[in-house]
Amino acid sequence: MITNERLKNLVKQLDLIPQERLEAAFSFAEKNNKPLAGVLVESDLISDDHLGQIIADELGYEFIDLDKVTIDDEVLNLVPKVMAKAQKVITFGRDQKGIKLAMVNPGNLTIIHLLEKKTGQPIIPYLTTRENITNALARYQKGIQKEFAEIIQENISQAKKGLRAEDLPIIKIVDTIIEYAYENKASDIHLEPRDEKTMIRFRIDGILHDIIDLPKVVHDLMITRLKIMAKLRTDEHRSAQDGKIRFKIEEENLDIRVSIVPIVEGEKVVLRLLSERSRQFSLEDLGVSSEDLVKLKKEYSKPYGMILATGPTGSGKTTSLYAIIKILNRREVNISTIEDPVEYDIEGVNQIQVDPKTNLTFAAGLRSILRQDPNIIMVGEIRDQETADIAINSAMTGHLVLSTLHTNDAPTALPRFLEMNIEPFLIASTVNIIIAQRLVRKICSQCIVSEQVSLEQLKNKFESATVEKYFDPSKKEVRIYHGKGCPVCGQTGYAGRIGVFEVLVITEPVRELIMKRANADQIRQQAVKEGMKTMIEDGIRKVLAGVTTIEEVLRATRE
Incomplete structure (x- = not known):
C-alpha cells in the first residue's frame, strides 16, 4: 500500500487539509503506529471515498465505490465470505476481459494469483476502501430466516411441538440477531413477546421492520442470555432494568445499550446499537x-x-x-x-x-x-x-x-x-x-428513477408560497425522484x-x-x-437534488 510519509506529501501537494491539522494527524499516526489514511478519515479531515480516489490515482489503479455497484450473487460468491473478510477483497463484476476484484491492497499478488488459478480467468484489481469492503460484506448474507434455519435446523418446528427450550443454541441465536442487525445498519433491535411467538424487529433508517418470528419457548432464554451479557439481575422480572454490552464484531467493539421492561406478555427488550461507523x-x-x-x-x-x-x-x-x-x-x-x-x-x-x-x-x-x-x-x-x-x-x-x-x-x-x-x-x-x-x-442510488409531477399536486402537499419559491411557476410540471426498490436497499427504495x-x-x-x-x-x-x-425548504432543495422524496420530507417535518 502507501506509506504514511508518501500519503502526507501527496495530501500536502493537493492542499486539501490545513497544514497544522495534517501534521498533527501524521504525528498521531506515527506515534500510535496507525495508517495515516485511517486517522484522516476518523478525524473527518477528508471523506473515505475522496481519500481512496487520491490513493488510487497515485498508485495507478482505478477506484471503485462498491456502495454504487449492483453485484450479481454468482460473481460475489466467487470468493467465499471468510476469505473476502480476511483478505479485504470483493469480486464485483465479470466481463470478457476478466473478473473485477475490489481490494484494499491491490498489490496483494498472492490473492490475485490464487483467484486466477481458481477461476481460470484474468483478475483486474481495483482499489477500494476498508469501509466499502465492510459494507459490501453484508451482501453475502443469506437472509435471517435461512440463517436461523441453519442454526436451529428442525428445532424451531420441534419447539412448537414442545421441544425442551434448553436444547436450543441460545448463544448462537442471540449473536446472530446482533450480527444481522449490524450488517443491515440497524440502530435498534426490538425483542417483543406475544401470546404465541417472539417478534424480532429492527429499526433501519428510522423505520421499524419486522424481521422474523421465533417460537415463544426461546424468549425467556434469550432475555436471560442478554441479562448475563449486560450484567443485569437474571432473577428480576417485574421491574425495568438498563445495562450495556460490549460485543466484538467485525473490526470493532460494538457498544449496545440494553433496556428491559416488563409488559403484559413478558419482558420486552430494546437494544440500541452504537457503532463507530455511524459516527464517521x-x-x-x-x-x-x-x-x-x-x-x-x-x-x-x-x-x-x-x-x-x-x-x-x-x-x-x-x-x-x-x-x-x-x-x-x-x-x-x-x-x-x-x-x-x-x-x-x-x-x-x-x-x-x-x-x-x-x-x-x-x-x-x-x-x-x-x-x-x-x-x-x-x-x-x-x-x-x-x-x-x-x-x-x-x-x-x-x-x-x-x-x-x-x-x-x-x-x-x-x-x-x-x-x-x-x-x-x-x-x-x-x-x-x-x-x-x-x-x-435517502433515495437508493442503485434504483433511483425520475417522474414528472404537476405544480398543482405539489401545492396540495406544500404551501403555495413555498412551491412558487422553489419551483418555476412557468413550468406546469417538475421532475422529482424516487427509488423503485432493488436488492441493495431491500426493495424499500431508500438507503441511508x-x-x-x-x-x-x-x-x-x-x-x-x-x-x-x-x-x-x-x-x-x-x-x-x-x-x-x-x-x-431545506427538504425541498434535497428533493430537487434527487437526494430524498417528497413523502420523506412531509413525514419528517409534519410528524
Missing part, C-alpha cells in the same frame, strides 16, 4: 448546506456562547454536536461533556456519564465540569431549570456550551427557555445559534439517512424580539426575513 460523519455528510456551514463555522469559532441543537428523539441532534466537537477537538483546548448515555468515545474529550443512583445528574455534573477548567462544554440535554441556569451562566463566563433541547423547530427553543424561568436578557446575550433538524431517508436543517443565527433584531418576550412565530418571521431556510 462531518457536517457536510450530515446534510448541512454550504450557506448554513458558513453560519455554523462563524459561531462555533467563537470562544464563548451557546450552540443549541433541537428536534425530537432520534433526529440526529447528538451526532451534529459530536461533528462540531470533533472539529474543535485540538490539543490546546479542554473539552468536557456530560451525557446520558455517553454514546461514543471521542479521543481527547473528557466524557461523564449521568448516573442518578449516585446523584450525578446533568446539573451536578455540569457544576463539577466548571471546576475542571474547561474551554468547551457539551451538555447532553437541557431538561430542567437548574441545568438551564448553569448552562447559561457557563456560556456567559467565557465557555463555549453545546447542548440539545426537545423543541419542534429553531425559533421555539427561545420561548422554551422563558418557560424555564430564564431571564430574556440572559438568553439574548448567551445563545449564538440554534440548529433544528430531522432525519429523512440525511438531515434536513434550519439554522437560526441570533442577530441583533432577533435579540430585541427575545428581550420583548416575542413568541416563536414572530421570531421565525424575522429569521426568515434575514435569510433563514426552514426545514421544509
Whole structure:
C-alpha cells in the first residue's frame, strides 16, 4: 500500500487539509503506529471515498465505490465470505476481459494469483476502501430466516411441538440477531413477546421492520442470555432494568445499550446499537448546506456562547454536536461533556456519564465540569431549570456550551427557555445559534428513477408560497425522484439517512424580539426575513437534488 510519509506529501501537494491539522494527524499516526489514511478519515479531515480516489490515482489503479455497484450473487460468491473478510477483497463484476476484484491492497499478488488459478480467468484489481469492503460484506448474507434455519435446523418446528427450550443454541441465536442487525445498519433491535411467538424487529433508517418470528419457548432464554451479557439481575422480572454490552464484531467493539421492561406478555427488550461507523460523519455528510456551514463555522469559532441543537428523539441532534466537537477537538483546548448515555468515545474529550443512583445528574455534573477548567462544554440535554441556569451562566463566563433541547423547530427553543424561568436578557446575550433538524431517508442510488409531477399536486402537499419559491411557476410540471426498490436497499427504495436543517443565527433584531418576550412565530418571521431556510425548504432543495422524496420530507417535518 502507501506509506504514511508518501500519503502526507501527496495530501500536502493537493492542499486539501490545513497544514497544522495534517501534521498533527501524521504525528498521531506515527506515534500510535496507525495508517495515516485511517486517522484522516476518523478525524473527518477528508471523506473515505475522496481519500481512496487520491490513493488510487497515485498508485495507478482505478477506484471503485462498491456502495454504487449492483453485484450479481454468482460473481460475489466467487470468493467465499471468510476469505473476502480476511483478505479485504470483493469480486464485483465479470466481463470478457476478466473478473473485477475490489481490494484494499491491490498489490496483494498472492490473492490475485490464487483467484486466477481458481477461476481460470484474468483478475483486474481495483482499489477500494476498508469501509466499502465492510459494507459490501453484508451482501453475502443469506437472509435471517435461512440463517436461523441453519442454526436451529428442525428445532424451531420441534419447539412448537414442545421441544425442551434448553436444547436450543441460545448463544448462537442471540449473536446472530446482533450480527444481522449490524450488517443491515440497524440502530435498534426490538425483542417483543406475544401470546404465541417472539417478534424480532429492527429499526433501519428510522423505520421499524419486522424481521422474523421465533417460537415463544426461546424468549425467556434469550432475555436471560442478554441479562448475563449486560450484567443485569437474571432473577428480576417485574421491574425495568438498563445495562450495556460490549460485543466484538467485525473490526470493532460494538457498544449496545440494553433496556428491559416488563409488559403484559413478558419482558420486552430494546437494544440500541452504537457503532463507530455511524459516527464517521462531518457536517457536510450530515446534510448541512454550504450557506448554513458558513453560519455554523462563524459561531462555533467563537470562544464563548451557546450552540443549541433541537428536534425530537432520534433526529440526529447528538451526532451534529459530536461533528462540531470533533472539529474543535485540538490539543490546546479542554473539552468536557456530560451525557446520558455517553454514546461514543471521542479521543481527547473528557466524557461523564449521568448516573442518578449516585446523584450525578446533568446539573451536578455540569457544576463539577466548571471546576475542571474547561474551554468547551457539551451538555447532553437541557431538561430542567437548574441545568438551564448553569448552562447559561457557563456560556456567559467565557465557555463555549453545546447542548440539545426537545423543541419542534429553531425559533421555539427561545420561548422554551422563558418557560424555564430564564431571564430574556440572559438568553439574548448567551445563545449564538440554534440548529433544528430531522432525519429523512435517502433515495437508493442503485434504483433511483425520475417522474414528472404537476405544480398543482405539489401545492396540495406544500404551501403555495413555498412551491412558487422553489419551483418555476412557468413550468406546469417538475421532475422529482424516487427509488423503485432493488436488492441493495431491500426493495424499500431508500438507503441511508440525511438531515434536513434550519439554522437560526441570533442577530441583533432577533435579540430585541427575545428581550420583548416575542413568541416563536414572530421570531421565525424575522429569521426568515434575514435569510433563514426552514426545514421544509431545506427538504425541498434535497428533493430537487434527487437526494430524498417528497413523502420523506412531509413525514419528517409534519410528524
